Each structure stands twice: as structure tokens, then as C-alpha cells.
Amino acid sequence: MLAYNKQDLNNFFIREQVKKAASRESITTEEKTNILNAYPVSFYTPNFFIRIGLGIVTLTAYWALSGFIDSFIKSKDVMSYVLMAVFILLLCTLEFFIKRYHHFRSGIDDILLYAALITFYSALGISQLNKWKHFDLLMPLVMTITGILATLRYSDRLVTISGFLPGLFFTGLLFYKTGILTKHALPFLIILLSLTVYLLARQYRKHPALRHYFNCLWILEISALCTLYIAGNYFAASMWWEKQLSSELSNDPWKYFFIASTALIPFWCLYTGLRKQEIIQSRLSVLMIAASICTFHYYVEVISREAEMIFYGTLLIMIAYFLIRQLKKGIPGFTYNSMEDSAGMIEMEELFIGGTFSAKGKS
Amino acid sequence: MQTGLFDQLHKQGLLSDESLKNTQKLFAKPVVSLYRDLNVLLYSGVLLLSSGLGILVYKNIDSIGHIAILSCIAAICLFCYAYCYRKMSPFSWGEVNSPDVLFDYLLVLGGLLLVLFIGYLQYQYRVFGERWNLAAFIPMVLLFITAYYFDHRGVLALAITNLAAWLGITINRFTWPFLGNLNEHETIYAAILLGIFLICMFYFSALSGRKAHFKNLYHQFGTHIFFISITIAIFEFDPRYWPWFMLLVIGGAYHIFKAFKETSFYYLVVGILYMYFGFSYIVLDLIEQTGIEAKAIAQIQMLYFIISAAILAFLLVRLNNKLKKDAGL
Numbered sequence: 092m093l094a095y096n097k098q099d100l101n102n103f104f105i106r107e108q109v110k111k112a113a114s115r116e117s118i119t120t121e122e123k124t125n126i127l128n129a130y131p132v133s134f135y136t137p138n139f140f141i142r143i144g145l146g147i148v149t150l151t152a153y154w155a156l157s158g159f160i161d162s163f164i165k166s167k168d169v170m171s172y173v174l175m176a177v178f179i180l181l182l183c184t185l186e187f188f189i190k191r192y193h194h195f196r197s198g199i200d201d202i203l204l205y206a207a208l209i210t211f212y213s214a215l216g217i218s219q220l221n222k223w224k225h226f227d228l229l230m231p232l233v234m235t236i237t238g239i240l241a242t243l244r245y246s247d248r249l250v251t252i253s254g255f256l257p258g259l260f261f262t263g264l265l266f267y268k269t270g271i272l273t274k275h276a277l278p279f280l281i282i283l284l285s286l287t288v289y290l291l292a293r294q295y296r297k298h299p300a301l302r303h304y305f306n307c308l309w310i311l312e313i314s315a316l317c318t319l320y321i322a323g324n325y326f327a328a329s330m331w332w333e334k335q336l337s338s339e340l341s342n343d344p345w346k347y348f349f350i351a352s353t354a355l356i357p358f359w360c361l362y363t364g365l366r367k368q369e370i371i372q373s374r375l376s377v378l379m380i381a382a383s384i385c386t387f388h389y390y391v392e393v394i395s396r397e398a399e400m401i402f403y404g405t406l407l408i409m410i411a412y413f414l415i416r417q418l419k420k421g422i423p424g425f426t427y428n429s430m431e432d433s434a435g436m437i438e439m440e441e442l443f444i445g446g447t448f449s450a451k452g453k454s
Numbered sequence: 455m456q457t458g459l460f461d462q463l464h465k466q467g468l469l470s471d472e473s474l475k476n477t478q479k480l481f482a483k484p485v486v487s488l489y490r491d492l493n494v495l496l497y498s499g500v501l502l503l504s505s506g507l508g509i510l511v512y513k514n515i516d517s518i519g520h521i522a523i524l525s526c527i528a529a530i531c532l533f534c535y536a537y538c539y540r541k542m543s544p545f546s547w548g549e550v551n552s553p554d555v556l557f558d559y560l561l562v563l564g565g566l567l568l569v570l571f572i573g574y575l576q577y578q579y580r581v582f583g584e585r586w587n588l589a590a591f592i593p594m595v596l597l598f599i600t601a602y603y604f605d606h607r608g609v610l611a612l613a614i615t616n617l618a619a620w621l622g623i624t625i626n627r628f629t630w631p632f633l634g635n636l637n638e639h640e641t642i643y644a645a646i647l648l649g650i651f652l653i654c655m656f657y658f659s660a661l662s663g664r665k666a667h668f669k670n671l672y673h674q675f676g677t678h679i680f681f682i683s684i685t686i687a688i689f690e691f692d693p694r695y696w697p698w699f700m701l702l703v704i705g706g707a708y709h710i711f712k713a714f715k716e717t718s719f720y721y722l723v724v725g726i727l728y729m730y731f732g733f734s735y736i737v738l739d740l741i742e743q744t745g746i747e748a749k750a751i752a753q754i755q756m757l758y759f760i761i762s763a764a765i766l767a768f769l770l771v772r773l774n775n776k777l778k779k780d781a782g783l
Binding site: 109141148353398414 | 459460463466468469470473475476479480485486487489491492495496498499500501502503504505506507510513555556559650680719720722723727728748751752753756757758759760762763766767770771774
């Protein structure tokens, strides 16, 4: 099913682990060279900056191609067929680059894949099918199936999200339209589905047979956590109650559930993230805590906005300072030492410093 | 999964016993770095605190009074400088490690408050009369001294930004801000010269050995200021853009040469993309000058982008391979 050569993918994975071990000085340079020579890859995977450059150039070509074709089409009815042809052309080009030139995360294959999917969805959106009464169900279903198929073939993280989110939307809409669930129950359905997807992705992420989909399952886990939090957030739920049910959540007994989930999900997420040393999940949970605080302050204004900023600013500095001191004393599994020291990272850091402080300096 | 992999490599004779033990230790008890996370937390804290204080001052400016605000800013600024002075390692022209993490952030805060203090003095009391350039020049000099004395790249970035602001104010005779006047010819010349000057500072830092680790920051600013102002010059001096385009090509060629010399993929991409933008503008303009039907012009322009993007992608791939090959990567 995978478009990329499996042997190359295996070797690529081995090389990544070996490079990681070498960067931490766990193996010698000679051993690293020997292993890299023993496990060659034929992939064309350029440097990060070249990847961005190739991505920009491919995007320019796609944009120009769309404009060029659009300038020849006079009737809108023909447009969906032309777009479908462009979709097939893009897909063939993508396969050609993968099979013939062995492109893998080169910037060209990424953009060609996204462009192909966008073109396909656009073709579907403007086709005669959109006059069908169940088109609102058909579109997310097609997007989900396409997303799954494209993920299986190209193992791309963004495509995984593009399949997961319409999948949630489709399931919710299906249950509602068939009358199985009421609008009241939809946030709970999203919570349940997100939790299921999160647990499944977490369980199978490190399965050896799914190693080529590790990144996809990882992003699925993160996305499911996000949708779980958003569906359980009090602010989002009250918006749903107000817009869809024309009533106030504050008058509903379910409000306690949403208050509890707004407060507890971030801490549960932080706890599991730290326990499993999942740094991205821990970062996400910190953002969730910030979102929960904002939600809380939206409804209950204890102090003025500027006083809140001063309070939380001071609190953040104190927490960070305390953690740094503790890390320097030693916390098992964590360190304050920087571990990214490649030339590319240093150039990015220079760029970041320049960008950040020049922007501040002008004010 | 990883330990199984290293076991296999060990069985194949590609790993020594000691390295196997090291990798088992590394992957069995992985150590996660919180360096960037905690720095982001600290930075967010400083940002929230300074913004909160700014809003508090702004809302209460009538009741607090200017002298009180200025005194408060000066006191915090002095505190920051005093803390950093007390904690700093002895001065050296080489790279000096930061004594602690608070040092870095308090120095940036002190630098920002210094600019704010002098700006406030000038805005409210006109201490430098109508010589606005002096109000930008003094903090710029102080920031450069701070950056070199305390060895801080963040403050150096602030100082370079102030240098650009001072130059802009001087050229435009107190027109504020600098970027808003980038279409004025004198400003464009000044910005190009500033870009070249900053690139020269890269070589000066490297050759003199005085704070040589600052060199890349100078080059980053120099590169983008130079290319952006040259691109704007091409737009602004239309149709007399050829001399500027030649300058763009020279700049681009220099960056490609530098990329090969230092094995920098970043400068390779930057040099090529800026040249492409400038070149594309001229091609689009030339197509427009043919005087054919508007729709045909648009179609030819689109066709140009399709063909040129394909050629550029091919060129980038080739140059990337050559760069890797030359560097033995």
C-alpha cells in the first residue's frame, strides 16, 4: 500500500535512530559511519531549508497552473471535470517523483499531495453532486475515506488530520440526521470518539508492524486530545448550547460536567505526558491549562485584565525559574541542557532571535 | 523497539559491547530536554508582565503622572542592569557563558526599558528638541555597548534594529517610522548600504576575533535588509531596474558562493529565492509591455511561472546534491 520503498523506509528509520544515538555520543563516529554505509537509502530527502524552498516553488507552479487552466474555462459545469483531470495529473506527477526520483519529504512530494487533495475536494464541491440533499454527509465521508487512503499510501501527518477531523464531523452528523442522537448528545459523542481514537492511537503507535505510520498515529493522538479538550471545554459547549439549542448551558445540569472537564482534562493530559515523557503532549497540556484559565476568566472576572497579565506573567517566571533550579539539581528523565546543536538549528535560532527582538525593538 | 534495533546491529558486528550498553541506557531511560520549553515559558512570562505593566501605566497615566512613570521605568531598568552587572562573568572578547537564565531575560528587559525610557523622555519632554535622530542614536549606542559588554545576542538584535531606525530617521529628517518610507529613494539607498555594512560586520567580527560569535546575527540582518531593499528598488525604479537587478544578481551569487563555502543550505535557498522574485517581476513587466490582449498577458505570465518554477525546482535539487557532495555529506 505504501508508495515509498519499504526497505528504504526501514533503513531510513535505522539511520535516524543511529544519528540520534551518535548525537548523544552513545556510539562512536566510526560505528555511525559503518552503520550508515550498511543501511543505505535511495530517498531524496533534502535539508530542511531546501525542503521549504522546493515547497514554495511547487506551490507557485500549482497556483500558476490553476490560474492558467481557469483562464481557459468558460463554463462552470466543465470546471469540476477539468479539476478532476488536474487531480489525476497531480497524483501521477506525485507517483512519478516518488517512483522515479525517490522523493521522500522533499517539499515537492508534500505540496503535490496536498495540492492533489485540495483539487479533488474542490472538484467534488463544485460538481453536480452538491445539489444532492445528503451532500453535507457525502463530502465529509469522502474526505475521511480519501484521508485514510492517502495516509495509508503516503504516511503523511497533515493528511492524517485531514481525514480525522471530517471523520468526527461525519459521525456526529450521521448520528444526528438518523435521529439516533439529539443535538444535546453530540458534544458527548465527540468526546467519546476522540477518547477512543486517542487510546487506540496510543496503544498501536509503537507497534512494530505500524512503524512506518508512527508519525501519523502520533499526530492522530495529539489531534484526538485536542478535539477531546475542545468538545469538553465549557466555552465551546456553551456556544453549542446557545447557537444550536437556543438555551443557556448555565441553566443545564450538564454544566458541571463541562466545568469539570475544562479543569481536569489539561491536568490529566499533563500527568500522562510527564509520566510517559511525551514532550509534545506535555506542551499541549500547558496550552490547555492556559485555555482553561482564559475560559474561567471569560465568565468570572476576579481582577482586571492587566492585573491578570501581571499575575500570570510573574507566576510563569516563578514556575520556570523554580523548575530550572530543580532541573539543575536533578529530576530523573529530564534535563535543562540543550540537546539540539546542529548547524541548521543554530541558523534557525539566529533567525528567531533576529525576528523576535527586531519586532519588539520597533515598538 | 530501538533497543531491539541496536541488539541486531551488535549481532551484525556493527556495534561494540560498550556502545550497545550506552544505547540501551539511552533508550531505556531517555532524557528529555526542557531547555526550549522553559525558555518559552520565561519569555511568555516576561512578555505578559511587561505588557500588563504597560497597559496598567497607560490606563492610569493621568492619575500616576509622567515623573512617577519615568522613575518607575528607570528604577526597573537600573535594577536589571545592576543585577546583570553583579552576576556577569569577567569581560572577554571571546564568547562568555551566561551565568544564569534570569540574567539573559533581565538584560533584554533592561534593554527594552532603556529604549522606552529615552523614547518617553523625548516624546513627553522633547529633551533633544526636534533632533529625533539623537533620541534613536543614544539608545542604539548604549544597546551596542550592552550587547558587547554583557555578551548578549538578543540585545545585539535590538541594537541593530535601533541602528536601522536611527538611519531611517536621519535620512528622512525625523519621519517616523522607518519602514513606512521605504519607497523613498534615499531610504532605499540607505537600506541597501546598511545591508552591505552589516554583511561587512560579519567579516569584521570573524577576522578581528572580537565577539566572533556575533557574526551570524549581523549576516542574518544584513542579508534580509539588503535583499528586501534591492527588491523594493526594482519595483520602485521600474522601468530602470536593470542596474538594481545586476546588484541583486551579485548579491545572490555572493550568497550562493557563501553557501558552498560554509555548507549552508539556508543561504543557498535565500539567495536563489530572492533572485527569483526579482527576476520574475522583471519578466512579468516585460510581458506586460508587449501590449497584447490582457487575457493573453495573464496566460503567458501563468505559463512563465509554471515553467520557471519547474526549472527552479530542478536547479535547487541539483545545487543541493552538489552542496552535499562537496561537503561530503
